[in-house]
Amino acid sequence: MSLVSLDKDRIKILLLEGVHNSAIEVLKQHGYSNITALKTSLNEDELCEAVKDVHFIGIRSRTQLNARVFKAADKLAAVGCFCIGTNQVDLDAAREHGVVVFNAPFSNTRSVAELVLAEIIMLLRRIPQKNAAAHRGGWDKAAKGSFEARGKVLGIIGYGHIGSQLSILAEQLGMQVRYYDIETKLSLGNALQVRSLDELLAQSDVVTLHVPETPQTQWMIGAKQLAKMKPEAVLINASRGTVVAIDALAEALKSGQLSGAAIDVFPVEPKGNDDVFESPLRGIDNCILTPHIGGSTEEAQENIGIEVAGKLVRYSDNGSTLSAVNFPEVALPTHAGSRRLLHIHHNRPGMLTRINQILAEQNINVSGQYLQTDSQVGYVVIDIETPPKSTIADDLLIEMRAIDGTIKARVLY
Ligand SMILES: NC(=O)C1=CN([C@@H]2O[C@H](COP(=O)(O)OP(=O)(O)OC[C@H]3O[C@@H](n4cnc5c(N)ncnc54)[C@H](O)[C@@H]3O)[C@@H](O)[C@H]2O)C=CC1
Numbered sequence: 001m002s003l004v005s006l007d008k009d010r011i012k013i014l015l016l017e018g019v020h021n022s023a024i025e026v027l028k029q030h031g032y033s034n035i036t037a038l039k040t041s042l043n044e045d046e047l048c049e050a051v052k053d054v055h056f057i058g059i060r061s062r063t064q065l066n067a068r069v070f071k072a073a074d075k076l077a078a079v080g081c082f083c084i085g086t087n088q089v090d091l092d093a094a095r096e097h098g099v100v101v102f103n104a105p106f107s108n109t110r111s112v113a114e115l116v117l118a119e120i121i122m123l124l125r126r127i128p129q130k131n132a133a134a135h136r137g138g139w140d141k142a143a144k145g146s147f148e149a150r151g152k153v154l155g156i157i158g159y160g161h162i163g164s165q166l167s168i169l170a171e172q173l174g175m176q177v178r179y180y181d182i183e184t185k186l187s188l189g190n191a192l193q194v195r196s197l198d199e200l201l202a203q204s205d206v207v208t209l210h211v212p213e214t215p216q217t218q219w220m221i222g223a224k225q226l227a228k229m230k231p232e233a234v235l236i237n238a239s240r241g242t243v244v245a246i247d248a249l250a251e252a253l254k255s256g257q258l259s260g261a262a263i264d265v266f267p268v269e270p271k272g273n274d275d276v277f278e279s280p281l282r283g284i285d286n287c288i289l290t291p292h293i294g295g296s297t298e299e300a301q302e303n304i305g306i307e308v309a310g311k312l313v314r315y316s317d318n319g320s321t322l323s324a325v326n327f328p329e330v331a332l333p334t335h336a337g338s339r340r341l342l343h344i345h346h347n348r349p350g351m352l353t354r355i356n357q358i359l360a361e362q363n364i365n366v367s368g369q370y371l372q373t374d375s376q377v378g379y380v381v382i383d384i385e386t387p388p389k390s391t392i393a394d395d396l397l398i399e400m401r402a403i404d405g406t407i408k409a410r411v412l413y
C-alpha cells in the first residue's frame with residue numbers, strides 16, 4: 001500500500017462561506033468526495049482547528065488565512081479563493097509552507113460592473129433618500145438635485161477588469177469617463193486617463209473605486225480626498241473596505257458635502273448572514289449599503305465554482321500551478337503510465353542536483369522533469385516509470401523530504 005500518496009476519497013476538502021454547488025460538482029466529477037461545505041467563515045481559532053487534516057481549502061473574501069493558520073495546516077496543499085481578491089490570505093506564509101493559492105480573476109467582474117452602473121443612476125436620481133422617505137410615509141417628488149447620467153463625468157479609480165468594463169457600460173449611457181490608475185492603461189472607447197487622483201476627484205460627478213487592497217490603497221479616500229470632490233458628487237466603493245475611511249465618509253454624507261454614496265465593502269464585515277452588521281453608515285438615508293454582494297450573482301458564483309474547483313483538481317491530479325497567485329507557474333500534461341512526484345523547496349543552489357542524485361542512486365528512469373522557480377521557491381515535478389503497485393515512488397519521496405531546504409514533497413494519486 002502507498003505510504004504517502006492518498007486515494008482521492010481520503011483527500012479532505014473544506015469549503016467555507018457558501019461556495020457555490022458547482023464547485024462541489026466539479027470536485028465530485030473528478031473523484032473527490034471527502035468534502036465538508038459550510039455556509040459561514042470561521043474565526044482564527046476555529047480555522048486552526050478545522051484545517052488540521054485538510055488538504056484543500058476553499059474560501060471567499062471573509063476568511064482570513066494568516067501565518068498561524070498555515071502553521072496549523074500541515075497537510076494543506078492548496079487554497080482556492082472563490083473570488084478575485086486574495087488580500088485575505090497571507091500569500092507569503094502560504095508559499096513558505098508550500099501551499100499554492102488560486103483565485104478566479106475574471107468571473108465576477110461583469111456582476112460588479114453592472115451593480116455599480118445601477119448605483120450610479122440611483123445615486124444621481126437621489127433614489128436612496130426618496131426611497132427611505134417613502135418607507136416612512138413621505139412623498140418627495142422634487143426634481144431638485146436629481147440628474148440624468150448622460151453627460152456626467154464618471155471618475156474610475158483602478159482601470160482593471162472591473163473599471164474598464166464599467167467604462168464601456170457607462171459610455172453607453174452617455175457618460176464621460178475619466179480614470180486614474182497607477183499603471184498606464186489602454187483607454188477603451190473615449191475614456192481618458194488622468195495624471196493624478198486629485199485631478200480625477202476634482203473633475204468627477206461620480207467617483208467609483210476598483211482597486212485591490214494594497215498598502216498604497218489603504219485609506220486612499222479620507223477626509224482630505226472627500227473635500228477635493230465636486231460639491232454634491234457621489235462616491236461608490238465596491239473594492240475593499242479599507243480603501244475608504246468610513247467615519248470621514250459618514251461625516252461628508254451627513255453634512256451634505258457629498259450627495260450620496262453606495263458602499264458594498266467595509267473595514268469589518270460580519271462572518272455570516274446571521275451576524276449583526278455594524279457601521280457608522282447605518283441610518284444615513286443617502287447611502288446605499290449592500291452586504292459585499294458586488295460579485296454575488298448566480299452566474300458569477302456558478303462560474304467561479306467551476307473555475308476555481310477546476311484549478312484545485314488540476315493541481316491535485318497533475319501538479320499544475322498555472323495561474324497560481326503566489327507560486328511558480330507550471331502547466332503540466334497528464335501523467336498516465338507514470339508516477340508523479342512534486343518537490344517544493346527553498347530556492348537555493350544545488351537543490352535539483354540533490355534530487356537528481358537520489359534518482360540516479362536508485363536507478364530510476366525519469367520520463368519527464370519540470371522545474372520552475374521564483375525568488376523564494378523552487379517547484380520540481382518528476383515523472384518516473386515504475387512497475388504497477390511498486391512503492392518506489394513512496395521510498396523516493398521519503399528521501400526527497402529529507403533534503404535540507406525541502407518545504408513539501410508529495411506523490412500524486
Ligand atoms: N465587491 C465585490 O464583491 C468585489 C470586489 N472586488 C474587488 O475589486 C478589486 C478590483 O478588481 P479587478 O478590476 O478585477 O482588479 P484588476 O487587478 O483587474 O484591476 C485593479 C486595477 O487597479 C489598479 N491599481 C492598483 N493600485 C492602485 C492605486 N494605488 N491607485 C490606482 N490604481 C491602482 C491596477 O493597476 C489595476 O489596473 C479586486 O481587487 C477586489 O478587491 C472584486 C470582485 C468582487
Ligand SMILES: O=C(O)CCC(=O)C(=O)O
Binds near residue numbers: 062108296
Ligand atoms: O463574493 C465574494 O465572496 C467576494 C467577492 C470579492 O470581493 C472578490 O471577488 O474579490
